[in-house]
Amino acid sequence: MKFVSTIVGIVLFILFFGFALKNTQEVDLHFFLQYELRGPLVLMLLAFFVAGAALGILALTPTVFRQRREKWLNKITIQSLQSAAGTGTPVAPAPDSVPPVPPRH
Numbered sequence: 001m002k003f004v005s006t007i008v009g010i011v012l013f014i015l016f017f018g019f020a021l022k023n024t025q026e027v028d029l030h031f032f033l034q035y036e037l038r039g040p041l042v043l044m045l046l047a048f049f050v051a052g053a054a055l056g057i058l059a060l061t062p063t064v065f066r067q068r069r070e071k072w073l074n075k076i077t078i079q080s081l082q083s084a085a086g087t088g089t090p091v092a093p094a095p096d097s098v099p100p101v102p103p104r105h
Helices: 003-022 041-085
Strands: 026-030 036-040
Touching: 026 041, 036 041
Parallel strands: none
Antiparallel strands: 026 036
């Protein structure tokens, strides 16, 4: 599986590198208040992709912290219920009482 993912990564890198070589022309970005930014198209696309990924991660941050806090509170609740029930450590279930079937020859 690692070999397949390496091959896929190499193919994607070659495709994106070819895309970058084909899109080296200068572009102008016009912002508000007469601000203008000039640069290669591929760098502009990369910059906006990175900015979008960063904003996506930033938008998920509160959800991740809330889930971690809920997990921690649930863990404390489980520990307190186990100690109240007298089972401080979880007990593994007993195996089935059916004996294994001997192999056929």
